[in-house]
Amino acid sequence: MMGPDEVDVTDERGRSMQLELTAEDQEFREEMRKFFTTEVSEEIRQAVIEGRELSKEQIVESQQTLNKAGLAVPHWPEEWGGRGWSELQRHIWHEEMQRAGVPTPLAFNASMIGPVIAQFGTEEQKARFLPQTASLDIWWSQGFSEPDAGSDLASLRTTAVRDGDDWVVNGQKTWTTLGQYGDWIFTLVRTDPEVKKQAGISMLLIDMTSPGLEVRPIQLIDGGHEVNEVWFEDVRVPAENMLGEINSGWTQAKFLLGNERVGVAPVGATKRNLSRAKDLAKETSDGNDGTLLDDPLVRARIVELENELLALELTALRVVAHSAGGEPHPASSVLKLRGTELQQAVSELLVDLAGPASVASGAGDGSDLASWARTVTPNYLNLRKASIYGGSNEIQRQIISRSILGL
């Protein structure tokens, strides 16, 4: 008969089409969960869970805790701190970290420049930068976007001109996230203006204390200072700080952006936020005798979001299970698109749950309003960025329609 008691015939045939993790992966998951919930500062995790801004010191402390345990850069080459994990283990590591409210390792270091240096750097560059990149003793900033080079990154205009043993850099970068904390900035510069735009770009590693380099804050719609402009005026960069060959920067940039899209769907964090929304709805009065979770419309909205997140998480698992040793699963391109949409939708739900209190973003400790209700709107506004960065969601649709559907 077919039913819940049915013996799974696939069990006899190996591991096709089944949900259960292997004992090894199960143990791995327990190990990760235990570490993240017991070894990383409770105060930092609580701040992440409640959506509060972290200080530079907290971000560094958290990454150093991970790095000491070999959990900051597991995807790097093993020689430089990588762990040789399976794709599934990396997925579990990433999900459990988010679920516990552990800040994920600084993306500029761990996901972006680290793997690029490991792949394209000289031995001197690797030895000089990689250990400090993993430990966040160097805080990297990203110098890619310019005022006239957003999605069309290759049209960038910041120049580097050779002068003796140095490159002399002039121009302007923008949207440099947390550039105010940056020690070094990996920067795409134009080294040959005469050729096709992609062919004249190089990547320079630039010390942000260099004379002529200036970081100027950009205030955002959430009231915070998260991104910056970085100006270069005759900044001298030693020639040994070019990463990769001259005029090969577009290759490194594509490699970096390809890595950026992996793990860009913050499923674990969005699940945690939705679960929190449910708790908050349960403890927030509807103004009468009930709570917000008694409202059938609120319940229905949560059900729909949970289901869409479940579909996304399962898609991520399908991709992970598929990519063991092969080409990336085509469905990976939906992860960024859908992941950011759901991240935004949950942040929007929280604003609506906060109701009239959501306006009180500037209220201090003397406020009678719940503290969560005062932070949700800035978060919602801040997260509008998610469908713009990392290859805007329209770029993702372009990738799907061209590369997957052949349109």
Place this chain on the structure above:
Amino acid sequence: MDFTYDDEQVALRDAVRGLVGKAYNDYEHRRQIVGEDPGFDEEQWSRLAEMGVLGLPFCEDDGGVGAGPVEIGIVCQELGRTIAPEPFLASVVLAGGLVSAAGTAEQRGEVLGALSAGDSVLAFAHDEPGRRWGPTAQKVTATQDGDSWALTGVKEPVLHGARADVLVVSAALPDGGTGLFLVAGDADGLAREGYSTYDGGRAARVALDGTAATPLGEAGADLTATIATVQDITRIMAGNQSLGAMQTLLKATTDYLKSRKQFGVTLNTFQALTFRAADMYTSLELTHSLVDWSTMVIAAGSPEEVAAAAARASLQVSRGGRHVGQEAIQLHGGIAMTAEYNVGMFVAHLTALDHLLGDGNHQVGVLSTKVGDYELIDPLDV
């Protein structure tokens, strides 16, 4: 954890795809078949039996093959890819599933043996006018006289109810609860009026008037929970069938965008259209993930977990299926409104599957009652 088919599953998929595709890749052939009663090809039904497909879910002692949910899902996906009209879902998965779950050994051997051999078509007579989706019967009632049972009332719509050789009928029991009964297609006091449905399927009004019936399994036992579980499994298999149809719709749409010319260029020149196709792909992949997962939950989960997974899969299939279907018609334009082109009929069939056992909003209602009872969903913890 694994989301890939093994060699045997791939072989099953290819075999069914070959058999079904040979018949129905030519859409005109489907039109001809569904244009005449019984609305499917009896010879194709026999070929499916010969391949072992009709006995796939049933254990070998009952004349079946004893395959698992993944294999049944593969068959449903392949039937969905061509919207093959043979009543595998209604007859084998749903009606046969009920006999398998509730019947005595003798009933299973007889009814499922004939079904597996392609000698018999079953139908589940359950829906009643004026009622919504659910596992219970109210308006058709069962009465007992000694060892004899009789049923009275109207069932409608009953998928393939006019053609069925044997009906599995749900009825309100004298002492409460819902029982299941076998009723022969030629029983006295049984009036059947069959008609076509908008997707080329068949349904019937089945009127029972003191009609003799044999209790399925133990006489007088309340089988509400059994019906609910078999309906849940059928929801998941309907999701597999819908997934197959959605795959064909996306393929048809992208092929059309690449070939159809307007303003002197092919339609894929227009980003307004290609972005919508990209969103169709996203809906399709998300649906694929939930359908695969829910299919695996059947083997791994408790009845409660299967029920939740079925509701979740149905919700996603409903949302995704409507999105992909509606966009497929819009991106094709007028051609998809015509009966001779396949896209519109695929959308019609998706609509029928969507309303077979509860549409998306119905599932939201079901899931809403429990949404405050758990912290978050862990799809691997089943």
